[in-house]
Amino acid sequence: xxxxxxxxxxxxxxxxxxxxxxxxxxxxxxxxxxxxxxxxxxxxxxxxxxxxxxxxxxxxxxxxxxxxxxxxxxxxxxxxxxxxxxxxxxxxxxxxxxxxxxxxxxxxxxxxxxxxxxxxxxxxxxxxxxxxxxxxxxxxxxxxxxxxxxxxxxxxxxxxxxxxxxxxxxxxxxxxxxxxxxxxxxxxxxxxxxxxxxxxxxxxxxxxxxxxxxxxxxxxxxxxxxxxxxxxxxxxxxxxxxxxxxxxxxxxxxxxxxxxxxxxxxxxxxxxx
Numbered sequence: 218x219x220x221x222x223x224x225x226x227x228x229x230x231x232x233x234x235x236x237x238x239x240x241x242x243x244x245x246x247x248x249x250x251x252x253x254x255x256x257x258x259x260x261x262x263x264x265x266x267x268x269x270x271x272x273x274x275x276x277x278x279x280x281x282x283x284x285x286x287x288x289x290x291x292x293x294x295x296x297x298x299x300x301x302x303x304x305x306x307x308x309x310x311x312x313x314x315x316x317x318x319x320x321x322x323x324x325x326x327x328x329x330x331x332x333x334x335x336x337x338x339x340x341x342x343x344x345x346x347x348x349x350x351x352x353x354x355x356x357x358x359x360x361x362x363x364x365x366x367x368x369x370x371x372x373x374x375x376x377x378x379x380x381x382x383x384x385x386x387x388x389x390x391x392x393x394x395x396x397x398x399x400x401x402x403x404x405x406x407x408x409x410x411x412x413x414x415x416x417x418x419x420x421x422x423x424x425x426x427x428x429x430x431x432x433x434x435x436x437x438x439x440x441x442x443x444x445x446x447x448x449x450x451x452x453x454x455x456x457x458x459x460x461x462x463x464x465x466x467x468x469x470x471x472x473x474x475x476x477x478x479x480x481x482x483x484x485x486x487x488x489x490x
Contacts, residue, residue: 232347232348232349233350233351233352234372235351235371236364236368237354237375237377238364238367238374238376239358241387242358243358244358245377246356249414249472250266250353250355251275252460254351254458256460256475257312257351259311259460262350262351262480265345266307266312266355267315267352267355267367268355269338269355269357269364270355270356271319271322271324273316273321274355275314276314276316277453278456279457279458288302288303288305288316289303289315289317289318290316290317290318291317293315296337299344300315300345308457321363328362335365335402336369336402338366339403360390360391365398371403373407373409374395374406374407376391376408377411377412378414379413380415380417395408408437410439410482411437411438412475413443414442414443416442418444439479440478441478444467448469459472
C-alpha cells in the first residue's frame with residue numbers, strides 16, 4: 218500500500234487537495250465544485266478541478282465533453298496517462314479541469330486487482346500538486362472505491378448538505394468512512410468545512426435543518442448558505458459557472474462569499490501554523 222510519502226520534494230509547495238463529498242445525491246456537490254473553483258480562479262488562484270464522478274456533470278457544466286476515457290481522469294487512474302496529460306483548460310482563467318468520461322463507470326472494477334488501488338488518485342495528483350494552489354475533487358454520490366481514492370488523496374473534506382428533511386441521513390456512514398480512511402490510508406484527513414445548500418428562507422424546515430447542522434458541526438459550517446436558485450440550475454446547461462452565466466443572481470453572490478470564507482479560513486490556518 219502506498220502512503221503519504223508520495224509527496225512533492227521537500228521544500229516544494231503542495232496545493233491544498235479538497236474532496237467535495239456526500240454519498241447522498243442531489244446535495245450540490247458538483248455545483249459547489251464548479252462555482253467554488255471558478256470563484257477561486259477569478260481571484261487569481263490556480264485551481265484544478267478533478268471530475269471523479271462517472272456522470273461527468275462537472276465536465277459538462279464547464280463546457281467540456283470527453284467521449285471516451287483516452288483523455289479523461291479514467292486514463293490517469295489506470296495508469297495509461299499522467300494527470301498532466303489529460304488536464305484541459307476551461308472558459309475561466311486559472312481554472313483547469315481533469316474531465317470525466319463514461320469509461321470511469323467501470324474503473325472501480327478495473328482497479329480492484331491493482332496494487333495500492335485506494336491510492337491511485339493520490340499517486341496521480343502528486344506530480345502536479347505543486348502547480349496549483351487548490352485541487353478540488355468532485356466525488357460521485359457513493360462511498361465506493363472512487364470516493365475512497367478521493368478521501369485518501371485529500372487534505373480535507375468539504376461536505377455539502379441540503380436544507381431538506383433527510384439532510385442528516387447517511388452522514389453517520391460518511392463519518393465512519395472518514396474514520397476508516399484516516400486510520401488506514403490518510404492520517405491527515407479531516408472535515409474542513411460544511412456548506413448548507415438549497416436553503417429556502419420561506420420555510421421553517423430549511424431554518425430548522427440549518428440549526429441542526431450548525432449544532433452538529435459547529436464552526437466548520439460556512440456562514441454563507443446557498444439558496445435555491447433557478448439560475449444555478451440553468452448555468453450548467455450553458456457550460457458556464459454561475460459567476461459567468463449570471464453574476465448578479467443570488468446563487469452567484471452566495472458562492473462569491475463562500476470563496477471569500479474559504480480563503481479566509483485557510484489564510485487563518487496558515488497563520489496559526
